[in-house]
Amino acid sequence: MDTITPEMRSKVMSAIHSRDTLPEMRVRKMLWANGYRFRVCDKRIVGHPDIVVPKCRTLIEVRGCFWHQHGWEWDGRKLVQTSICPTATRPKSNRAFWNAKFRRNVCRDAEHEKAWAADGWNLIVVWECALKTEKEREKTFAFILRHLKENEIH
Numbered sequence: 001m002d003t004i005t006p007e008m009r010s011k012v013m014s015a016i017h018s019r020d021t022l023p024e025m026r027v028r029k030m031l032w033a034n035g036y037r038f039r040v041c042d043k044r045i046v047g048h049p050d051i052v053v054p055k056c057r058t059l060i061e062v063r064g065c066f067w068h069q070h071g072w073e074w075d076g077r078k079l080v081q082t083s084i085c086p087t088a089t090r091p092k093s094n095r096a097f098w099n100a101k102f103r104r105n106v107c108r109d110a111e112h113e114k115a116w117a118a119d120g121w122n123l124i125v126v127w128e129c130a131l132k133t134e135k136e137r138e139k140t141f142a143f144i145l146r147h148l149k150e151n152e153i154h
């Protein structure tokens with residue numbers, strides 16, 4: 001039985017096509033302005049990470065707090081909450097559907113992270129909520145640039 005309302009389905013579908021989102025474009029623009037060259041959604045790397053900065057052996061993932069359930073982690077059996085983000089809500093209806101969906105998303109992220117680490121990639125996960133205000137962006141961008149500088153390959 002199909003228990004997904006049309007409104008929910010369109011929400012799910014739009015998340016699948018969430019390429020070139022505003023938060024991601026902001027990070028890309030910042031990198032470019034600071035002289036870093038990068039590849040976007042590299043098909044040669046498992047999980048097609050959002051941004052690859054080869055010069056710093058670094059991957060940058062810009063994650064939406066709702067879809068990737070910011071603050072929830074996969075402990076190998078279930079999702080556990082490690083911090084609280086107000087955007088990482090759980091819809092009240094169709095619980096089973098959403099729980100399964102979030103479980104898949106968080107679990108997939110964890111698998112990709114493991115594979116990237118095994119291949120020697122550094123990873124920066126940028127949560128959408130860390131880019132909302134100008135002040136937050138400033139802090140987040142400073143963190144990214146510091147990390148890139150430290151990991152630059154000469």
Ligand SMILES: [Zn+2]
Pocket residue numbers: 065070085086087088127128129130
């Ligand atoms: Zn968040």
